[in-house]
Amino acid sequence: MNRQDGTQIRPWPLSLLALSIISSLASAQGYDLASANRSKVKMDAWQCKRCEVKDATRGEIGIGVAYNDGSDSRFGNTTGTDTDGVVASLEADLTHKKASGYQTQFKANRLGYDAGSASLTTGRKGQYEIAASYRGFARFDNNAALTPYRLAANSWQLPSQWQSAATTEQMNSLNESLMASELKITRDRYRLDTVYTGSFYEASLGYQHEKRQGNRRASANLLTNSTMLSERVEDKSDRIEGKLYFRGDQWLTGIDAELSHYKNDLSALHWQSAFSPTFGAAYSGQSAVAPDNKAYRVAAHSQFSAPGQQVLMHLGFSRMTQDQAYLQATINGPSPMLPASDLNGQVDQLEMKLKYLGRLTPELSLRADYDYRDRDNKTEILSYPQIITDSYYSGDKPNQAYDRTRQQANLGAKYRFTRSLYLDLQYQYEHNNYNALDRDSLQTSDVTAKLHYRLSAQWQTWLKAEFEDRGGSEYLGSSVSNRPNNPLLRRSYLADRERQRYGLYTSYNGEALSATLNLHLMQDDYTDTQIGLTQVDSQGYDLSANYALNEQINLSAFVNQDWRDSDQVGSNNFGSANWFATTEDKATLIGAGIDYDAQLENRLRLGINYSYSDGQSDTEISQGLHSPYGSYYATRHNLNAFADFNLSESLGLRLDWIFEQYQDADWANENLVPDSIPNVLTFGDLSHDYNAHYFGVTLSYQL
């Protein structure tokens, strides 16, 4: 996607809607089971006859003032703000109820921080509701990225005294021009939602506007010289969602529709080259940014139930389009003629799901489902000129559709031997068809067995085993690739694979003590891979416990550890394997906390929680000689304490203290300074190592 001349074609990022479509599909399993059950529930019977509702406003509103150590902005991911010093916020949780059933609610949480929120909701329970809300999100990457670039008229420019040079160390004015820049992205999301519930139907309409701005890491290159730049992000997306559902005693049906539009305020990343122009006159470059795009989706859902049986159906269609004009290539000499002025891209996605659930006898229940998903890229296939360097035209290549059709069938049965023992068996078959990949099709068969046993009212345990076998059509690796690959290479996502997975779960639920233990083990064996990823072994456990010492004091603790070892084999002479890599990943998460709640009218709540997390990855390459890579880890200690109590009848005070110690290292950029690499002007070492505190005081008024 990166062209040597400095322009970049990026894969157009999915709009939020597209993302949500994908994520909703990913978790589509059993999507409406809950509401199916609810449809039969007689909610009216649950109404509290004795509760008397009067016109009243209840809740609290408060003002918070905090000191935040923002010297390393990364701490802001924990606290919600990167302000170095004092920061104020509004906190509210107010509800106004009327006897007639109307209810209005106002909530605010850290409003004033980058990551704060507020919402105003009004309506009548069970009839209609209108909500307006705001939520801020912030992602803090680094505030010490060293760069000589300044933004001027949407272009990254160097200081006027800048002297370009062939290598970074020859850039005489580099050190005096360096400034620390901030890599941070904030999002402001505004929503307007309405829901109307009728006697047998429910309709909802939502509108969302999201504005994103900030800077993120980007790299820009001209021929052999690269520069790290903080790419400006300024874009917005709008999204409208509507739903209409009807329900009867034994059925539910409805449609969803969504429409989204992504608009980037910027059209390109422009920069002045810090390097001496090579082969002519490349003094500046430009690179395409995310293109404007649109998407819509319509879907229909239905479900029918009869005693002991249920059928669910789902059909959805989405279309994603973009027609942002192409940038001209910034190369010496005439720019090659492009076959079109824009991609005029269109991708259609069709999804269909059918599911049956039935309890045949009190002991035996069956389930079967079929899932079909098709991605059809309808973009016109044209021949695009390829440029490797300015002076070397390397022919034309067509754009690729990368279509995919996935079909999945599941057959499951659950047999209950006794009240406390059941066995669940499942067979799953998945078939994938691809276009323009190294394989035309992939098939996966998966068998899972789970034995669940409830030893007593407190103890239960289950054991699960899964075996999966993946194979496919002939591997075409070297013939479909742009450049011949080693014929022994198998890409891991298309390679033949045998997977075994085992899990053991045990839980205890006593009166004061509850605990769970979860062990898991997985082994992936790539059976036909001579070059590529050959084996992955992973194992881990979770252990958590909660103990109520008495009515006031609650203790909790958890520990979680995971290990994953991956083996990779390569060849540097295009022949059989002659180098080997092992990667050992390890993650540890430990936490413990005490909470005290005086349970008094005059409230007093105290809490202290500690968590430790550590992730590391060690890679070693061997080709006869062993070459371990350097450090790659992130370690975090976090202590979070609070005290919440009443000063008077209507005044409350809350104190917060957060302490965080964080350190990470990445051998790839460890100890880098901007001119460490001759042909790459870097941001320097972007690692973090900080001890930071946050102290907050919130004064609240209770209504």
Add this chain to the structure above:
Amino acid sequence: MKMNKTFHYAALFGLISLLSACGGDDGKPGNPGEPGGPPAMVIDTLVVSFDPVQMQSGVATVNYRVTNQDDEPVVGIPSATFIAAQLLPQGYTNAGNASQWQYFTSESCNDSCPGEYVDHRNGNYSYTFSAAFDGLNDVGYQAGATQRIVVKLGGDSLADGTSLPITNQHFDWQGDKEGTSSDPVYTRNLIKIETCNSCHNDLAFHRGNYNQIETCVTCHNADRVSNPDNIFPQMIHGKHLTGFPGSLANCQTCHAEDETLSEQMNWARVPTMEACGACHTNIDFKKGEGHPTQLNNANCVACHNPDWTASVHNDGGNAQALAQFKPVITKAMRSGDTVSFTLTLENPATGQPYMASADQLDFVSDLRVYANWGTSFDYATRSARSIRVHETTPISGSNGSFDYQIAGLTVPTGSEMDKGTLAIQGRVCAASGVLGACSDEANSEVVIKSSHRFFATDALSDNGRRLVVSNDTCGSCHGDQQLNFHGSRNDLEGQCQLCHNPNMLAEAADNPSLTTADFKHLIHGIHSGQRAGFEGINYPGNIGNCAQCHVDRDGILSVALPLDPGVKPLAIDDGSYTSPTAAICSDCHSSETNKNHMIQQGAVFNGTLSDATAGTESCSTCHRQGADADVLTVHPIK
């Protein structure tokens, strides 16, 4: 006599060993797996095979077996040299760097020995180095790295006088500081010595002791030589820059395709400023002259990927283009001074000829046919007649066969029963292996392979002028018809002689043989570096090895005396002549002593035509095939 004497000694030695075996010297059978067998008597070659290296406290013991060409053990080798080196893998010293040899040590055993040299008297030998490799020559020994031990044998003789040919044999291995070695994980096998020797004959350096690439690289590396120009890749590239007889741009002239070499494609896959810069000498990578500044090899492959490198260092598809065009003379006959012939332009790729004549084909840039008469007496004139077929409307013909005539042949009276030669040369236009119109600037001219046909008065003939050298033998250094003269003439075996024949006069110089452009003299003068203007020629092989260029005729190398009767005396521009054999031998043997020897044996220098052809030369008496001083045996012909 000498041979017989050796044989006697050998027989005696064999008898003694036989007796001792029967007599039961110790009565013990040979060790299993180490068959002794009778020692070799006749040794043409030494074959060295290795057992795994044994390491003890970092000190290597190499165990090897030496046999002759018949797998008979060679016992009693008095001396040997052992070289040890280590290979660092590609990319190990820095991203993009090539794999790199590191020299440890070289130890020689003659009368004394730094380490321990053991002759097991059954063809097996052991050598234990004098010290651990680690730290030798300031190089750290790394377990897991590929190691090489080279054993150099020969150059001397066994106690019985049987001489031992110089032999280098390498063994690649890896091992810990203790224990038995195992196969190495990686190698650096780029080129075979046979490729070098196709032009160089038997390369050997350092008093002839080292004759294998695998040996050269153990010393010609950064840890052994002080001058970086003497590191093997740079040194070899640099030394071939001037006077290279073939295309320098085609890396595969030397980096020949060979599936058995695991790193055969390194020339395209591992570009480094050291290897590439050794030919592209106008580039200073670090200063950024001639190429954007690069301080190391980490980025080379980003632009110079293997496809790119290969595409600019091969023939650009010319061979593919030429495989679509082949002019063939299908008929010829002579009438008076005019030869009539039929030309067909074949397309070997389709098997069908082109239907149009050459003047109608837009991809034919140049196509000429030359004619001369008198193949038995090296032609009647130095001015062969020709026709530009690409500009000529054929006299007749259709469907791909067209008739042309060349007039003005010189046919001396009485030679009507002799034969003539028609030679074709030309150029076509093509791009990336596809023939195309010459008017299209995207296409460039490609010289076709010249060819020739003989003809008699009435028809084509399979026989004509004798074959002395062939395009194949010329091609062993110059590439297959890759050497072009006068623009597009490359049929060195049969085309050049149409003009470069005895009708060209030599100058009346000290050695007139070195001044004529008659092919037989011209070639010798150029390749021996004696002709004016060619003094700088550094002949890559052994100049005395006539078989490098000459071919066999009737099973006998064409240099054998007596000369073909068609060879004429050397005509000198002062009207004098030198007798034929003397003129030829003087091309190389040009000293005054040589000349006097020839005169004493009846050769005529600067005499009259009748003296020079009177047959007074008696060279053949001693130098004829089979005689004592046969030309074929006194030259180091291989």
